[in-house]
Structures are given as C-alpha cells and as structure tokens.
Amino acid sequence: MAIDTLTRNRIQETLFSERNIQLDLLRLDLIHPQVSGNKWYKLKYNIQSAKENGYDTLLSFGGAYSNHLHALAWAGMEAGMKTIGIVRGDEVNNETLVDCKRWGMSLQFITREDYRHRNEETFLSHYTQKYPYAYIIPEGGNNELGIKGCKEILQDLPANDYDTIAVSTGSGATSKGLALAMKPNQKLWCFSSFRNNTELEQWMKEHHSSFDIFPVYQYGAFGKVGEEVRLFKEGFLRRHDIELDFMYTAKMMCALYHLIQEGRCENRQKILVLHTGGVQGNRGVIP
Ligand SMILES: *Cc1c(COP(=O)(O)O)cnc(C)c1O
Numbered sequence: 001m002a003i004d005t006l007t008r009n010r011i012q013e014t015l016f017s018e019r020n021i022q023l024d025l026l027r028l029d030l031i032h033p034q035v036s037g038n039k040w041y042k043l044k045y046n047i048q049s050a051k052e053n054g055y056d057t058l059l060s061f062g063g064a065y066s067n068h069l070h071a072l073a074w075a076g077m078e079a080g081m082k083t084i085g086i087v088r089g090d091e092v093n094n095e096t097l098v099d100c101k102r103w104g105m106s107l108q109f110i111t112r113e114d115y116r117h118r119n120e121e122t123f124l125s126h127y128t129q130k131y132p133y134a135y136i137i138p139e140g141g142n143n144e145l146g147i148k149g150c151k152e153i154l155q156d157l158p159a160n161d162y163d164t165i166a167v168s169t170g171s172g173a174t175s176k177g178l179a180l181a182m183k184p185n186q187k188l189w190c191f192s193s194f195r196n197n198t199e200l201e202q203w204m205k206e207h208h209s210s211f212d213i214f215p216v217y218q219y220g221a222f223g224k225v226g227e228e229v230r231l232f233k234e235g236f237l238r239r240h241d242i243e244l245d246f247m248y249t250a251k252m253m254c255a256l257y258h259l260i261q262e263g264r265c266e267n268r269q270k271i272l273v274l275h276t277g278g279v280q281g282n283r284g285v286i287p
Contacts, residue, residue, distance in 0.1 A: 006031070006156060008272075011240060015260055022270045024162070025242065028153070029277040037277020038174040039071035041149035042141030047079050049145055050135035057082040057134035059127060060141075061118045063223065064089060065096050065284040067245075067277065068140050073105035084108065084134060086127075088115040095283040140171030150177020153274070162272040164189055166256055168248035169213070172200040174276065179208035191216050191252035214259070216251040223247070225285055229254050245278035246285045
C-alpha cells in the first residue's frame with residue numbers, strides 16, 4: 001500500500017472567487033480502492049506493530065456501516081492476518097459487512113449496552129483471554145499509532161501554502177495527527193460528527209492552540225442524514241464530479257460553505273480540505 005502522490009483538486013465556486021478564497025480538496029479517498037482515506041494512515045503502524053510483535057489477528061470495534069472495520073478487513077487480508085470485527089447492535093447483513101466477511105473478517109454482534117464498555121480494561125480482558133494472539137485496535141483506529149500515521153498525511157505536501165486545514169472528525173485521531181504536523185499559526189478546523197467533543201478540545205488546547213471545533217450534528221445526528229446534506233452532496237457531485245460521503249465529508253463541506261457565506265472566512269484565505277474517504281458507507285444511506 002504505497003502512496004506515490006496525493007491528488008489535490010482546486011474547487012471553483014462563485015462563493016469562493018467573490019471572496020478570493022482558495023479551496024483545495026486533498027483526495028485521500030483516492031489512495032486505495034478499499035482502505036479509503038484516513039483509515040489507511042490510522043492502520044498502517046498498528047498493523048506493522050501487530051506483525052512485529054507476533055500477533056496473527058487484528059480485532060477492532062465499529063458500527064454496522066463502519067468505514068474502519070471495512071478498511072481493517074481488507075488491510076488485514078492483505079497483511080495475511082486474521083481479523084475480528086466486534087459490531088455494535090443487532091445482527092444485520094448490509095453491504096459493508098458483506099464485504100468484511102468476504103475479506104475474511106469474522107463478525108461478532110454485541111448489544112449497544114456492552115459496546116459502551118469497548119475502551120475499558122475489564123471488558124477488553126475478555127477478548128485478550130479469548131484471543132491471546134489478537135492485537136486490539138480501538139474503535140476508529142484512535143490510538144498513538146493511529147495518530148502517528150495521520151501525522152504523515154501532510155508530509156509530502158506544500159502544507160505551508162495553506163492558512164487553514166479543514167477535516168471531518170469522529171474519534172479525533174486524524175485531527176490530532178494533523179495538529180502534530182502543522183505549524184503553530186496554521187488553523188485546524190475540525191468538523192465533528194459527534195455531540196461531545198470535550199476530550200478533543202482538551203487535547204487540542206494542550207497541543208495546537210490554533211483550532212476550532214464545529215459541530216455538524218445539525219445536519220443529522222451521527223448515522224443520520226438531513227435533507228440539506230443530501231441536496232448539497234448531490235449538487236457537489238454534479239458540479240465537481242467528486243463523490244463525498246454522507247456521514248462526514250458532505251456534512252463538513254455543508255458547514256464550511258455556511259461559514260464562508262456567513263463571512264467567517266477571511267478574504268484570500270487558503271484552505272486545504274481533506275476528503276477522508278468513506279464513500280463505501282453511502283450504500284447504507286437510503287435515498
Ligand atoms: C472515520 C472517518 C472520519 C473520522 O476520522 P477520525 O480519525 O475518527 O476522527 C472522517 N471522515 C471519514 C470519511 C471517515 O470514514
């Protein structure tokens with residue numbers, strides 16, 4: 001899984017040209033057909049570490065449409081490792097999970113109540129006892145090695161050309177990795193799909209003070225998509241021939257356009273927006 005060059009697309013809109021705003025979209029969605037977007041970076045060092053330490057299995061957690069489990073199933077298969085996906089909620093059989101199974105992942109469904117304990121030692125010890133050769137990756141690949149991988153997203157780019165980097169946020173691992181790679185005066189705009197962002201906010205205050213967290217749940221709670229986002233995503237596809245995912249990048253772009261409309265961007269601001277992938281998840285969204 002080698003990345004040669006990352007594609008950037010300059011997005012042209014009257015909304016931007018009127019204000020001399022430059023908006024470039026970094027196409028992480030194009031780096032791999034299955035291990036799409038930021039997931040590639042988050043898994044890279046985790047899989048390497050698992051292999052080096054003699055594990056033969058990768059175990060992680062996610063929802064039924066999880067881009068993370070989807071990416072893990074493929075990446076594990078490529079790495080010659082077994083994979084186990086612990087899925088939140090009742091057993092279902094959607095396209096995401098069918099792919100996971102096809103790529104050799106064994107799935108276990110647990111109740112939403114149990115799933116809440118997914119980061120707790122005692123809960124995890126159940127899995128370490130049952131699967132001693134399984135390397136456990138937290139939900140969303142959100143650990144030190146996941147963050148370390150995301151630090152590399154900007155490494156081959158003239159990232160200094162930009163005043164602002166915009167990214168959609170879930171677990172926060174990608175945002176943290178970016179923050180560690182940015183210049184102190186560069187702004188990081190995190191468009192969060194989650195309601196509670198206190199952990200991320202605290203972390204940013206300690207590591208990269210030039211940040212803002214914009215909640216996007218007004219466009220539909222996590223896992224849901226509102227009408228505005230739906231129309232925005234379709235319009236964006238029509239105008240630019242680029243498919244966004246409903247859950248993260250379409251909500252982020254919708255919010256970003258609003259910020260610009262409201263005059264919250266400076267004239268001549270240069271913004272790099274990450275397309276973090278996740279388009280596979282669109283199959284689960286009813287039109
Ligand atoms: C997983 C995902 C995110 C969230 O990344 P975090 O590192 O968990 O914050 C953002 N966008 C897309 C498309 C994703 O699939």
